[in-house]
Amino acid sequence: MDSENKLFQTLKAINKISNTPRIRFNNKVQQILLEVTKCMGTGKGSIMITKGKKTLEVVASTNSDIIGIRQALDKASPSSWVVKNKKILSVDPKSDGDVFGNKFKHYAKDAFLVAPILSNNRVIGVINVTEKSGQDRFSRTEQESLLYIAGQVISDLENHRLAESLKNHKRILKKKNNKLEKLEKIKTDLFNMLIHDLKGPISEVMANIDILTYTISDEENLDYVKAAQSGCDTLFRMISDLLDIARLEEGNLSPLIEMIPPDDIINESLARLHGLITSKRIEIIQKTGDMPENISLCCDRGLILRVLQNLFTNAISYSAREDKIEVGCYMSNDGVGILFIRDNGPGIKEEFQEAIFDKYVQIIKKQDGRKYSTGLGLNFCKLAVEAHKGKIVVESDGIKGSCFKVMLPVYVGS
Numbered sequence: 001m002d003s004e005n006k007l008f009q010t011l012k013a014i015n016k017i018s019n020t021p022r023i024r025f026n027n028k029v030q031q032i033l034l035e036v037t038k039c040m041g042t043g044k045g046s047i048m049i050t051k052g053k054k055t056l057e058v059v060a061s062t063n064s065d066i067i068g069i070r071q072a073l074d075k076a077s078p079s080s081w082v083v084k085n086k087k088i089l090s091v092d093p094k095s096d097g098d099v100f101g102n103k104f105k106h107y108a109k110d111a112f113l114v115a116p117i118l119s120n121n122r123v124i125g126v127i128n129v130t131e132k133s134g135q136d137r138f139s140r141t142e143q144e145s146l147l148y149i150a151g152q153v154i155s156d157l158e159n160h161r162l163a164e165s166l167k168n169h170k171r172i173l174k175k176k177n178n179k180l181e182k183l184e185k186i187k188t189d190l191f192n193m194l195i196h197d198l199k200g201p202i203s204e205v206m207a208n209i210d211i212l213t214y215t216i217s218d219e220e221n222l223d224y225v226k227a228a229q230s231g232c233d234t235l236f237r238m239i240s241d242l243l244d245i246a247r248l249e250e251g252n253l254s255p256l257i258e259m260i261p262p263d264d265i266i267n268e269s270l271a272r273l274h275g276l277i278t279s280k281r282i283e284i285i286q287k288t289g290d291m292p293e294n295i296s297l298c299c300d301r302g303l304i305l306r307v308l309q310n311l312f313t314n315a316i317s318y319s320a321r322e323d324k325i326e327v328g329c330y331m332s333n334d335g336v337g338i339l340f341i342r343d344n345g346p347g348i349k350e351e352f353q354e355a356i357f358d359k360y361v362q363i364i365k366k367q368d369g370r371k372y373s374t375g376l377g378l379n380f381c382k383l384a385v386e387a388h389k390g391k392i393v394v395e396s397d398g399i400k401g402s403c404f405k406v407m408l409p410v411y412v413g414s
């Protein structure tokens, strides 16, 4: 076979190997190398690829022992020389006149040829062949042939390089993500500890203000004290919501279930918001009698009390002065107790009716009379109600009025 035909057959064979699906990269390059050594008529050969900017790795070789071995690029070797110079290197140790002959004399007793594998003018690997049978040197045509062949294996090497680099990136990202998660946990724990510690001093302020409400006789001063009391209550509730959200999210808070008549819990929450209700002159219409007397809600008093306080605080905030708010409880057809709070505020558009229960979501920014706002209140309500295996929803036409409904299990007494 003449050399051109031989080259053509080799390129065809390599192309076929490259396009065969589902062969592992290592097998593929090994098969390609065999075609190369066959074409060049050499006994030995190897394919190396660059790893980063400093290393070359053997990915295929006629000596399987050296596959996977890495070589530093700054080491004086024929392969490094080719990577640096982007040129083919033909070494004939026997000919003294050869430019590279002396330098690489220790490498082989036979002539050898190293061709760069170039992609976008960057060397991504090299092909080495040596032990040329029956001849000392590689002819010019043979040198050109190896360069052609090197051009043919680029796509395989590039794909491999991309896959490797993706794997690497994935590993780095995973590591960074783990680190971030750990930091996030430390931050959350610290934050919760801090919030928890705030409870102490606030309780002290609250207890003292409480004493003041009994001891101050002068009406005007009593108003100031009551305003301070109401502010402290809100602050305390906000802190409790924050702490409980974290606990509920981690599943570390299980409700302490009691049987509570709905009117009891409604009255208690209203009593705690007395200051806010009177200061905005809100009229509370309490719908009683919808719930049979022998039915109680099965719930954690503290948690559901705060759910109602949150819903009332929102309803009051979004109501105009002297507006009406309705509250009550009834049984659904499928035997669930439904607490409801209905206001005449601006309503909530349908597209926001689910999102408002997520953390930090606020649709309507601070309005007149809204002093405190975190976007956490409804998130707490949802988590607290769901911990009871209940549900919380809002109904609104998005134009006027919202009705929040809390569905809870009930106990039917005799």
Ligand SMILES: Nc1ncnc2c1ncn2[C@@H]1O[C@H](COP(=O)(O)OP(=O)(O)O)[C@@H](O)[C@H]1O
Pocket: 310, 314, 315, 318, 343, 345, 346, 347, 348, 356, 361, 362, 363, 364, 365, 372, 373, 374, 375, 376, 377, 378, 379, 402
């Ligand atoms: N009764 C209501 N009427 C109108 N919008 C409401 C009402 N209750 C809640 N929202 C909307 O839901 C958002 C989330 O409420 P919430 O979680 O209690 O946070 P915050 O009260 O701190 O803003 C509010 O910012 C508001 O946009």
Ligand SMILES: [Mg+2]
Pocket: 310, 313, 314, 375, 377, 378
């Ligand atoms: Mg709120």
